Amino acid sequence: MWWLKPAHEPITQRVLGVLAASTTAVLALHLLFPEGHALHISTYTLGLLGKYLAYALLAVAVDLVWGYLGILSLGHGAFFALGGYAMGMYLMRQIGDRGAYGHPELPDFMVFLNWQELPWFWHGFDQFGFALLMVLLAPGLLALVFGWLAFRSRVTGVYLSIITQALTFALMLAFFRNEMGFGGNNGLTDFKDMLGFDLREDSTRAGLFTITAITLGLGFWLCRALMLSKLGRVCVACRDAESRVRFLGYRVERFQLFIFVVSAMLAGVAGALYVPQVGIINPSEFAPIFSIEIVVWVALGGRATLYGAIIGALLVNYAKTFFTGLIPDAWLFILGGLFVAVTLALPQGVAGLMKHWRWPRTPDTTTQEARA
Amino acid sequence: MSLISQLRDREHVFDFLAPDVSPVDVHHGVILYMEDVSVSFDGFRAINNLNLAIDDGELRCIIGPNGAGKTTMMDIITGKTRPDTGKVWFGTRHDLLRYDEPAIARLGIGRKFQKPTVFEALSVFENLELAMAADKRVWPTLRARLTGEETDRIAEVLTLIGLTSHRHDPAGILSHGQKQWLEIGMLLMQRPRLLLVDEPVAGMTEPEMERTAELLTSLAGEHSVVVVEHDMGFVRSIARTVTVLHQGSVLAEGSMDEVSANPKVIEVYLGEDAC
Ligand SMILES: Nc1ncnc2c1ncn2[C@@H]1O[C@H](COP(=O)(O)OP(=O)(O)OP(=O)(O)O)[C@@H](O)[C@H]1O
Ligand SMILES: [Mg+2]
Numbered sequence: 001m002w003w004l005k006p007a008h009e010p011i012t013q014r015v016l017g018v019l020a021a022s023t024t025a026v027l028a029l030h031l032l033f034p035e036g037h038a039l040h041i042s043t044y045t046l047g048l049l050g051k052y053l054a055y056a057l058l059a060v061a062v063d064l065v066w067g068y069l070g071i072l073s074l075g076h077g078a079f080f081a082l083g084g085y086a087m088g089m090y091l092m093r094q095i096g097d098r099g100a101y102g103h104p105e106l107p108d109f110m111v112f113l114n115w116q117e118l119p120w121f122w123h124g125f126d127q128f129g130f131a132l133l134m135v136l137l138a139p140g141l142l143a144l145v146f147g148w149l150a151f152r153s154r155v156t157g158v159y160l161s162i163i164t165q166a167l168t169f170a171l172m173l174a175f176f177r178n179e180m181g182f183g184g185n186n187g188l189t190d191f192k193d194m195l196g197f198d199l200r201e202d203s204t205r206a207g208l209f210t211i212t213a214i215t216l217g218l219g220f221w222l223c224r225a226l227m228l229s230k231l232g233r234v235c236v237a238c239r240d241a242e243s244r245v246r247f248l249g250y251r252v253e254r255f256q257l258f259i260f261v262v263s264a265m266l267a268g269v270a271g272a273l274y275v276p277q278v279g280i281i282n283p284s285e286f287a288p289i290f291s292i293e294i295v296v297w298v299a300l301g302g303r304a305t306l307y308g309a310i311i312g313a314l315l316v317n318y319a320k321t322f323f324t325g326l327i328p329d330a331w332l333f334i335l336g337g338l339f340v341a342v343t344l345a346l347p348q349g350v351a352g353l354m355k356h357w358r359w360p361r362t363p364d365t366t367t368q369e370a371r372a
Numbered sequence: 373m374s375l376i377s378q379l380r381d382r383e384h385v386f387d388f389l390a391p392d393v394s395p396v397d398v399h400h401g402v403i404l405y406m407e408d409v410s411v412s413f414d415g416f417r418a419i420n421n422l423n424l425a426i427d428d429g430e431l432r433c434i435i436g437p438n439g440a441g442k443t444t445m446m447d448i449i450t451g452k453t454r455p456d457t458g459k460v461w462f463g464t465r466h467d468l469l470r471y472d473e474p475a476i477a478r479l480g481i482g483r484k485f486q487k488p489t490v491f492e493a494l495s496v497f498e499n500l501e502l503a504m505a506a507d508k509r510v511w512p513t514l515r516a517r518l519t520g521e522e523t524d525r526i527a528e529v530l531t532l533i534g535l536t537s538h539r540h541d542p543a544g545i546l547s548h549g550q551k552q553w554l555e556i557g558m559l560l561m562q563r564p565r566l567l568l569v570d571e572p573v574a575g576m577t578e579p580e581m582e583r584t585a586e587l588l589t590s591l592a593g594e595h596s597v598v599v600v601e602h603d604m605g606f607v608r609s610i611a612r613t614v615t616v617l618h619q620g621s622v623l624a625e626g627s628m629d630e631v632s633a634n635p636k637v638i639e640v641y642l643g644e645d646a647c
Binding site: 002226229230231233234236237239240241243244245246247248249250251252254255258 | 474483485502
């Protein structure tokens with residue numbers, strides 16, 4: 001089976017091993033040591049780490065399309081945000097009558113806008129299962145329609161990057177509008193609980209962190225499995241010589257569309273994991289600059305490895321937290337500087353460095369002729 | 373040679389194809405038919421009322437000076453370039469102008485490019501694997517597993533193109549001549565009905581040219597082969613019928629001796645670059 005292949009692959013084993021070990025260690029430090037102890041990991045830090053892991057999943061999704069298919073999407077923030085909004089809508093509905101206005105059904109911002117009833121697209125979001133479905137479907141459908149139009153007309157390269165930026169920018173403007181019914185400027189916030197678990201509770205935070213780590217592992221596995229299959233090799237071929245692939249009888253645009261949709265859905269899942277841990281989703285996630293930042297994580301970590309994307313997302317976001325605490329206004333300059341420095345010094349990112357130094361040479365695309 | 377006999381096994385050429393593809397109909401004996409084809413690029417007529425018919429099983433050489441339109445002709449047949457006017461038929465059933473590149477490839481037309489284009493990041497083995505005749509839709513590709521038979525076929529082609537020892541190397545590190553061979557190998561893996569081979573021996577040594585000549589002649593018969601080549605010695609060694617292209621149309625057609633005696637041909641082509 002194609003989806004079992006990563007089990008035999010050293011890279012997957014190692015990445016998942018490291019992920020499992022560090023997740024367990026963080027949880028242990030959080031649970032075993034009392035607050036105030038030097039080794040204790042606070043709930044705040046746990047939430048921060050959970051947020052980084054959600055970003056890491058987002059970075060994996062971007063690496064899938066950029067690293068392996070050569071499609072530089074500068075709009076993946078949109079898919080992330082859509083997944084986040086779907087989860088946010090569920091969390092809003094869970095507030096019930098505990099909002100500031102105490103309305104039994106309408107979220108606070110709707111009461112504030114004098115709306116009388118729930119807009120049609122808010123129906124169903126009181127069901128967790130439905131919300132999860134939307135976490136996948138909303139970004140997936142957008143990617144399907146957008147990708148179908150773009151790839152069918154063979155829009156690639158810089159043009160595609162630009163229209164993905166336009167896409168996320170347009171969505172940002174739309175979500176800023178109060179009439180859209182997504183809380184406008186302020187977005188969705190003041191969440192109370194999820195599946196009956198209080199979001200302010202320590203144990204809920206620890207649970208969310210763990211689920212995020214597990215989902216990241218599963219997402220990594222899925223992408224790895226896709227790329228270890230023959231389909232993955234077709235993707236790499238499309239990246240390097242798109243028109244040549246057509247002359248072999250492959251419909252390049254369908255492969256691009258498939259991977260683009262899978263990637264968008266993964267980004268949506270990342271957004272859905274991010275929102276309950278951060279406690280808010282607002283249109284700033286649609287900001288074009290955020291989508292560019294994601295690409296910088298992947299570039300720094302190293303393209304076309306998937307684990308590089310994880311490393312990049314964790315490192316850059318840790319650095320961001322660190323530096324914005326230190327010198328709040330300088331972050332974008334630091335990010336830009338880092339990007340330039342890494343592109344010049346380490347064209348293959350941190351992953352390239354690791355491959356070079358320590359890791360045994362394991363080709364990214366493994367022939368399975370030995371197992372045939 | 374068992375590979376050659378396998379390639380000749382016409383019964384199995386089409387069973388891998390998607391169901392929407394019906395086999396080519398050649399009961400009139402013609403596999404490729406081009407009539408009054410013209411194409412212009414910014415007012416420049418690269419192909420000008422071109423008429424060409426290739427018989428089923430034929431080995432045809434096409435020669436002509438630089439810029440004569442040989443590569444453009446292949447672009448038209450394979451769907452890369454749309455002609456402004458004219459007809460292009462594959463057998464009597466398929467109007468090639470109605471299909472795009474992947475569909476034409478699935479119909480059974482394989483192409484080797486003038487500038488060898490292989491997938492540099494993939495290994496030699498993987499290049500052949502991707503080219504291999506198979507169901508090329510997304511989902512079957514995801515689930516594809518090499519069967520023993522397929523691995524054997526790849527191994528045989530690897531031997532034939534002399535790249536067995538490079539099978540795990542990225543194709544990007546191969547020499548120009550080796551890339552030529554790899555492209556020929558990819559063409560063989562596709563098991564096409566019609567092979568369009570653009571300048572196969574550029575960058576090859578004399579013995580390699582001989583092997584290529586042998587391979588192409590052995591393919592003809594059960595396959596139809598169209599070879600574009602500048603190397604006159606090579607053309608002479610394989611040619612049965614030669615078509616001379618000049619300024620986008622056919623200048624002369626016949627045996628090598630006939631065309632090289634043709635005064636028009638001598639004037640535009642052979643005269644300056646004697647054989
Ligand atoms: N896409 C294109 N746009 C503009 N001009 C083109 C294009 N393709 C081909 N041409 C022109 O058409 C003419 C024929 O080119 P073509 O490549 O078919 O020649 P050729 O016979 O293959 O030559 P060579 O022996 O050098 O390979 C050339 O003058 C070329 O510049
Ligand atoms: Mg040419």
